[in-house]
Amino acid sequence: MKxxxxxxxxxxxxxxxxxxVVSAAAILAAFVAAGGxxxxxxxxxxxxxxxxxxxxxxxxxxxxxxFRPTIPLLLAGVGLVLAFRAxxxxxxxxxxxxxxxxxxxxxxxxxxxxxxxxxxxxxAAGFVAGALWGLLPSVLKLRLNVNEVITxxxxxYIALYFVSWLVTGPWKGPSVRGFAYTDQFPASAWLPxxxxxxxxxxxxxLGVVLAAAFAVLLxxxxxxFAIRVQGENPEAARxxxxxxLRTTLLxxxxxxxxxxxxxxxxxxxxxxxxLDPNQVSLGYGYTAIIVAWLARGKPLATLITATLFxxxxxxxxxxxxxxxxxxxxxxxxxxxxxxxxxxxERLLAYRIRWAPAGAPASAPASAVAPSPPSGExx
Amino acid sequence: MHPASAPSALPSVPPSAPVRLxxxxxxxxxxxxxxxxxxxxxxxxxxxxxxxxENGAGKTTLMxxxxxxxxxxAGEIVIDGRAVRIRSPRDAIAHGIGMVPQHFLLVRxxxxxxxxxxxxxxxxxxxxxxxxxxxxxxFAERYGLRVDPRAAIWQLSVSEQQRVEILKALLRGAGILxxxxxxxxxxxxxxxxxxxxxxxxxxxxxxxxxITHKLDEVMAVADRVTVMRKGRVVDTVPVAMTSKSxxxxxxxxxxxxxxxxxxxxxxxxxxxxAEDLWVxxxxxxxxxxxxxxVVHRQExxxxxxxAGNGQRELVEALTGLRPVxxxxxxxxGRDVSRWSPRAMSKLxxxxxxxxxxxxxxxxxxxxxxxxxxxRYEEPPFxxxxxxxxxxxxRFAQQLIVEYSIQTPSPRTPARLLSGGNIQKLILARELAxxxxxxxxxxxxxxxxxxxxxxxxxxxxxxRDEGAAVLLVSEDLDEIRILADRIGVMYGGExxxxxxxxxxRGTIGLLMAGQRP
Numbered sequence: 104m105k106x107x108x109x110x111x112x113x114x115x116x117x118x119x120x121x122x123x124v125v126s127a128a129a130i131l132a133a134f135v136a137a138g139g140x141x142x143x144x145x146x147x148x149x150x151x152x153x154x155x156x157x158x159x160x161x162x163x164x165x166x167x168x169x170f171r172p173t174i175p176l177l178l179a180g181v182g183l184v185l186a187f188r189a190x191x192x193x194x195x196x197x198x199x200x201x202x203x204x205x206x207x208x209x210x211x212x213x214x215x216x217x218x219x220x221x222x223x224x225x226x227a228a229g230f231v232a233g234a235l236w237g238l239l240p241s242v243l244k245l246r247l248n249v250n251e252v253i254t255x256x257x258x259x260y261i262a263l264y265f266v267s268w269l270v271t272g273p274w275k276g277p278s279v280r281g282f283a284y285t286d287q288f289p290a291s292a293w294l295p296x297x298x299x300x301x302x303x304x305x306x307x308x309l310g311v312v313l314a315a316a317f318a319v320l321l322x323x324x325x326x327x328f329a330i331r332v333q334g335e336n337p338e339a340a341r342x343x344x345x346x347x348l349r350t351t352l353l354x355x356x357x358x359x360x361x362x363x364x365x366x367x368x369x370x371x372x373x374x375x376x377x378l379d380p381n382q383v384s385l386g387y388g389y390t391a392i393i394v395a396w397l398a399r400g401k402p403l404a405t406l407i408t409a410t411l412f413x414x415x416x417x418x419x420x421x422x423x424x425x426x427x428x429x430x431x432x433x434x435x436x437x438x439x440x441x442x443x444x445x446x447x448e449r450l451l452a453y454r455i456r457w458a459p460a461g462a463p464a465s466a467p468a469s470a471v472a473p474s475p476p477s478g479e480x481x
Numbered sequence: 482m483h484p485a486s487a488p489s490a491l492p493s494v495p496p497s498a499p500v501r502l503x504x505x506x507x508x509x510x511x512x513x514x515x516x517x518x519x520x521x522x523x524x525x526x527x528x529x530x531x532x533x534x535e536n537g538a539g540k541t542t543l544m545x546x547x548x549x550x551x552x553x554x555a556g557e558i559v560i561d562g563r564a565v566r567i568r569s570p571r572d573a574i575a576h577g578i579g580m581v582p583q584h585f586l587l588v589r590x591x592x593x594x595x596x597x598x599x600x601x602x603x604x605x606x607x608x609x610x611x612x613x614x615x616x617x618x619x620f621a622e623r624y625g626l627r628v629d630p631r632a633a634i635w636q637l638s639v640s641e642q643q644r645v646e647i648l649k650a651l652l653r654g655a656g657i658l659x660x661x662x663x664x665x666x667x668x669x670x671x672x673x674x675x676x677x678x679x680x681x682x683x684x685x686x687x688x689x690x691x692i693t694h695k696l697d698e699v700m701a702v703a704d705r706v707t708v709m710r711k712g713r714v715v716d717t718v719p720v721a722m723t724s725k726s727x728x729x730x731x732x733x734x735x736x737x738x739x740x741x742x743x744x745x746x747x748x749x750x751x752x753x754x755a756e757d758l759w760v761x762x763x764x765x766x767x768x769x770x771x772x773x774x775v776v777h778r779q780e781x782x783x784x785x786x787x788a789g790n791g792q793r794e795l796v797e798a799l800t801g802l803r804p805v806x807x808x809x810x811x812x813x814g815r816d817v818s819r820w821s822p823r824a825m826s827k828l829x830x831x832x833x834x835x836x837x838x839x840x841x842x843x844x845x846x847x848x849x850x851x852x853x854x855x856r857y858e859e860p861p862f863x864x865x866x867x868x869x870x871x872x873x874x875r876f877a878q879q880l881i882v883e884y885s886i887q888t889p890s891p892r893t894p895a896r897l898l899s900g901g902n903i904q905k906l907i908l909a910r911e912l913a914x915x916x917x918x919x920x921x922x923x924x925x926x927x928x929x930x931x932x933x934x935x936x937x938x939x940x941x942x943x944r945d946e947g948a949a950v951l952l953v954s955e956d957l958d959e960i961r962i963l964a965d966r967i968g969v970m971y972g973g974e975x976x977x978x979x980x981x982x983x984x985r986g987t988i989g990l991l992m993a994g995q996r997p
Contacts, residue, residue, distance in 0.1 A: 325863045332854065336843040341802065342834060343854050344823030
């Protein structure tokens with residue numbers, strides 16, 4: 104505890120509201136820092152933000168555009184939340200997403216499945232492909248204790264180059280005259296859009312349903328209980344005989360599968376073909392890490408955080424078009440936000456209280472067992 | 482240190498010895514609790530001063546204030562007649578205060594010399610450990626703190642690690658040494674050695690503050706004793722002018738009933754049979770070497786021994802957490818040598834783990850969730866794939882009442898409970914299903930007198946109801962109070978099995994490896 108003027112600094116459990124305040128402040132600080140980048144580009148930051156706000160939120164037809172990047176971020180992010188809850192640091196959503204695009208493309212172009220069954224088959228194949236892509240690192244971790252951060256990250260590059268190879272090699276479309284992409288999908292493999300927008304709504308619905316389903320999974324099911332025990336204290340999980348391999352495999356199936364679904368949405372809802380991996384996914388799998396981090400282990404919170412980053416992606420478009428800045432500037436934004444969020448983590452442990460000098464230091468009303476941070480227990 | 486094996490009391494300090502350290506009216510509050518309430522005490526040069534009190538009496542808080550880890554809300558600290566402010570451990574060290582913490586702060590992979598050098602002022606930039614090694618050897622010689630400066634910490638026994646912590650403080654020039662429950666990890670012989678070290682430090686004019694809640698130790702080693710209760714100083718008295726029962730009264734505020742319910746004569750049928758059990762340590766070395774033991778129903782079998790002699794591996798093997806390398810484990814007539822922890826639990830084996838927070842609970846999860854940790858997969862706590870948290874909460878509420886677990890609510894994260902209540906929660910969970918075999922490892926380590934008593938009674942109750950209990954403890958008092966038979970583990974072997982009532986000295990010698 105420390106007295107600063109009339110305020111007292113307490114340490115303790117972060118409340119939900121306080122977490123929200125600190126996170127919002129961190130994001131705001133990131134925006135202020137990003138203002139420096141506009142300024143370095145010779146733009147007035149206030150003007151730049153005004154343009155961004157207008158063009159992403161207020162201009163006709165602009166608002167729904169936010170949801171195009173939101174969809175893959177939501178699906179991949181919600182999967183990552185689950186993995187992070189099990190303390191499995193899946194950095195491989197990008198690769199799992201790309202695996203989903205490959206599987207969906209395979210179904211759309213190279214199987215005889217046509218008609219109303221096409222899209223469900225694509226989603227199923229995408230889910231399985233993403234899940235399998237996430238499976239290998241989890242087996243490596245649990246059987247050989249290989250760090251999953253490295254393996255999942257490396258698997259991203261394998262997926263990336265595999266897609267590159269496909270679209271320049273065996274899957275290169277005969278009808279596209281030398282461009283590095285596949286033929287266009289048949290009409291039955293196109294996702295329907297919300298009229299007047301470019302939102303492929305079935306994928307969005309899938310994302311929302313998955314967020315709700317994972318929330319229920321964690322809070323209400325036996326598997327969710329095991330996941331939380333495994334994630335919060337692996338030693339206790341061992342003690343009560345929770346099978347770490349089984350739990351982690353299931354988590355990674357779901358996590359990778361969710362990212363795979365995001366990939367299906369991108370090829371079936373946006374591009375209608377498979378093309379250069381850097382165009383299929385604008386780093387969604389990586390941004391989803393921030394989406395999940397910001398959601399702090401709550402699947403439903405990804406609905407908000409994914410939308411926030413959808414907004415940032417959509418500002419990237421604005422910056423490119425209206426402000427003539429490179430689209431990759433969004434990565435700088437993402438980086439700054441993550442940087443400030445991680446930096447703010449420390450602050451969550453503190454609370455500022457109004458305690459003018461002279462007033463007695465009153466105990467908080469919360470009836471939590473008093474536990475001074477000492478070796479002794481009261 | 483125990484009276485039976487203790488040398489005669491140390492010569493007491495002349496009352497004229499100058500005061501090295503004084504704390505005046507120190508007050509420290511934490512949200513919801515006053516840990517130190519106008520605490521006043523003084524420590525003289527060349528004195529061993531015991532600070533006695535139950536867990537939560539405020540001893541550690543006071544010492545953390547002296548060591549600069551906390552700032553007092555009010556009051557002053559006076560060293561050698563001058564009021565000082567201690568803002569950090571660095572300040573404390575500069576004022577000649579050294580601390581040997583209860584949980585050692587050592588880098589396990591580094592050597593003794595490296596650990597001592599770390600943060601030591603005035604060392605050379607290149608190869609700083611060379612000079613330090615010489616100093617270590619000199620100090621070790623002077624105080625009888627033998628330890629190999631080049632050994633890695635992980636290779637050392639707990640008592641050797643403690644010596645490293647003491648050396649660390651001495652090399653930093655400590656004239657006032659604080660030892661936080663130093664004997665809780667030692668054998669009686671090791672404690673005797675430690676006390677000899679303290680005596681030598683005393684002769685050199687150093688002051689020692691010795692935190693403990695063991696009365697025997699106070700009587701054996703201290704010159705004066707300050708008793709604390711609920712954040713306040715009850716009194717400071719010369720040890721020569723007090724008695725154990727008087728100290729106990731001061732400490733707990735009321736007479737403690739040292740007697741426990743009488744032992745039942747006769748024991749039941751064999752419950753657990755281990756035959757020539759071999760178990761490997763984490764490093765693949767044989768940690769349990771051919772242990773054979775039978776634990777009967779209605780019997781508490783106590784295993785004494787210094788930590789690190791295979792007890793942990795034995796317990797883990799008996800609970801299915803560690804594979805049995807060789808030998809046979811029979812429980813209730815069934816061969817369970819290859820059974821999983823879950824299967825063992827279902828068969829009626831309860832496990833009170835040694836590391837209650839690291840293994841026994843999931844700290845961020847609620848009391849309710851921790852209460853059902855063992856049986857979350859079974860009705861009524863889950864039905865099909867879904868959990869039934871309503872029944873879980875009812876179950877938790879029942880345990881909270883039955884075992885008097887102090888928690889604001891069943892929804893409180895277990896991590897916010899005090900150590901004693903965490904242990905009660907674990908016991909409640911493990912004993913709730915009336916297990917046939919209870920394996921309890923250090924069940925009362927670090928807990929206060931009344932919680933310890935409560936846990937002892939629970940174990941005895943279950944024994945009398947017919948459970949077999951295997952009690953692993955380093956606390957000889959505990960073993961002697963509870964056990965119907967006493968085994969001693971040394972070097973992975975069960976080197977002796979003795980009847981209840983065996984004297985301390987005999988057990989102590991066995992714990993130190995002197996075979997009968």
